[in-house]
Amino acid sequence: xxxxxxxxxxxxxxxxxxxxxxxxxxxxxxxxxxxxxxxxxxxxxxxxxxxxxxxxxxxxxxxxxxxxxxxxxxxxxxxxxxxxxxxxxxxxxxxxxxxxxxxxxxxxxxxxxxxxxxxxxxxxxxxxxxxxxxxxxxxxxxxxxxxxxxxxxxxxxxxxxxxxxxxxxxxxxxxxxxxxxxxxxxxxxxxxxxxxxxxxxxxxxxxxxxxxxxxxxxxxxxxxxxxxxxxxxxxxxxxxxxxxxxxxxxxxxxxxxxxxxxxxxxxxxxxxxxxxxxxxxxxxxxxxxxxxxxxxxxxxxxxxxxxxxxxxxxxxxxxxxxxxxxxxxxxxxxxxxxxxxxxxxxxxxxxxxxxxxxxxxxxxxxxxxxxxxxxxxxxxxxxxxxxxxxxxxxxxxxxxxxxxxxxxxxxxxxxxxxxxxxxxxxxxxxxxxxxxxxxxxxxxxxxxxxxxxxxxxxxxxxxxxxxxx
Numbered sequence: 001x002x003x004x005x006x007x008x009x010x011x012x013x014x015x016x017x018x019x020x021x022x023x024x025x026x027x028x029x030x031x032x033x034x035x036x037x038x039x040x041x042x043x044x045x046x047x048x049x050x051x052x053x054x055x056x057x058x059x060x061x062x063x064x065x066x067x068x069x070x071x072x073x074x075x076x077x078x079x080x081x082x083x084x085x086x087x088x089x090x091x092x093x094x095x096x097x098x099x100x101x102x103x104x105x106x107x108x109x110x111x112x113x114x115x116x117x118x119x120x121x122x123x124x125x126x127x128x129x130x131x132x133x134x135x136x137x138x139x140x141x142x143x144x145x146x147x148x149x150x151x152x153x154x155x156x157x158x159x160x161x162x163x164x165x166x167x168x169x170x171x172x173x174x175x176x177x178x179x180x181x182x183x184x185x186x187x188x189x190x191x192x193x194x195x196x197x198x199x200x201x202x203x204x205x206x207x208x209x210x211x212x213x214x215x216x217x218x219x220x221x222x223x224x225x226x227x228x229x230x231x232x233x234x235x236x237x238x239x240x241x242x243x244x245x246x247x248x249x250x251x252x253x254x255x256x257x258x259x260x261x262x263x264x265x266x267x268x269x270x271x272x273x274x275x276x277x278x279x280x281x282x283x284x285x286x287x288x289x290x291x292x293x294x295x296x297x298x299x300x301x302x303x304x305x306x307x308x309x310x311x312x313x314x315x316x317x318x319x320x321x322x323x324x325x326x327x328x329x330x331x332x333x334x335x336x337x338x339x340x341x342x343x344x345x346x347x348x349x350x351x352x353x354x355x356x357x358x359x360x361x362x363x364x365x366x367x368x369x370x371x372x373x374x375x376x377x378x379x380x381x382x383x384x385x386x387x388x389x390x391x392x393x394x395x396x397x398x399x400x401x402x403x404x405x406x407x408x409x410x411x412x413x414x415x416x417x418x419x420x421x422x423x424x425x426x427x428x429x430x431x432x433x434x435x436x437x438x439x440x441x442x443x444x445x446x447x448x449x450x451x452x453x454x455x456x457x458x459x460x461x462x463x464x465x466x467x468x469x
Contacts, residue, residue: 002107002158004138005145011100013042015075019242021254026067027059082262084230088269095227103142103227116156139163142227143218147176167219168194181208232269236329245321249314252325257306259327264302273298273335279309282324291316296357298333308358378427379435380404401451401466411452411462415442
């Protein structure tokens with residue numbers, strides 16, 4: 001087995017600043033402290049002297065532009081689960097290690113991805129593309145991988161002996177033991193893990209307790225530890241609340257892209273798609289705007305979901321600035337990629353019909369597009385109507401023009417040649433719109449193909465009713 005650990009040191013900031021495209025100097029508050037104390041600062045704030053444990057007043061004295069927000073642990077959990085959904089495509093066993101790490105067994109996936117270097121590169125590029133800075137390590141033991149991901153980014157040790165040598169050289173502060181255990185051991189003169197590995201087990205248990213010894217056994221692979229496998233949920237519901245009201249659709253695009261990307265991650269984990277989801281924008285005084293995004297067929301590509309949602313959002317009329325946005329997808333059907341021929345020719349940049357239909361509906365609105373439905377009537381002007389498709393009706397399989405005139409017009413001059421016909425149509429005696437015509441496919445003097453008719457039994461009085469492409 002080979003366990004990979006992914007650590008996300010900026011996860012708390014990503015969760016707290018989910019609706020902010022570019023955060024400047026910022027810090028998070030310690031929600032458990034009695035006073036308003038800084039729990040973490042980003043690099044820009046740290047470069048200006050902001051440190052953990054400072055009061056907010058002291059931090060803002062050093063950095064007046066400091067943006068301070070409380071940690072949102074629920075949002076952190078949701079964000080970590082969203083990343084786990086994306087990781088699911090690389091491993092069948094993904095486990096959460098809160099608050100900011102994911103463990104995944106990748107030994108069974110190495111042949112599929114042509115080895116660890118290729119798999120690691122795909123992991124890194126995909127996570128960075130989504131805006132998730134991370135560190136990574138892989139060993140046969142999940143707990144050891146968790147340690148090395150924090151202290152030796154990029155390390156991969158497939159053999160047990162290599163893991164034991166690297167663990168022995170680690171300082172106690174990087175061992176994963178609790179701060180109180182480390183402080184106690186350092187007071188006794190121990191500095192590295194190799195120092196305490198030499199101690200007899202009873203003596204080591206007396207110094208750090210059973211929990212500490214159990215942890216040391218786990219990182220060395222001397223005891224089994226079952227990691228609960230994370231399972232993707234059956235639906236998607238996620239909400240982002242803004243620090244201030246956002247006016248217009250443009251400021252909403254950043255949180256919208258984040259929501260659609262996390263939806264796509266869940267769909268990839270479930271090997272499913274989505275055909276309909278709902279955006280809800282919350283406004284002041286309890287108002288809300290509901291936007292339904294529907295597709296012709298299930299989709300799961302993040303960029304396509306974002307584009308469809310963005311187009312719908314830009315067309316919506318917002319009564320007032322938004323305070324939050326929520327995306328809900330209750331039905332996640334199985335995703336079936338379109339069937340392709342083995343020797344299918346290379347397509348150009350054109351869109352297939354379902355994609356074009358979705359984009360037109362998103363941009364113009366559902367009412368702007370109408371479908372042609374067949375009607376069981378032999379009279380051409382009544383054989384089709386606009387609207388939703390009805391039951392399939394059986395009509396004579398004869399050639400019909402794509403362009404039918406709203407009403408027949410006298411044909412001048414007469415056609416120069418008859419290509420096919422006649423086709424007798426005699427119908428409508430029961431509704432007062434009796435039609436008796438002999439239709440022909442003819443060629444005009446300009447070389448066009450037309451659909452025209454004559455009254456039965458006559459040879460003149462041509463009436464033009466349609467054009468062929």
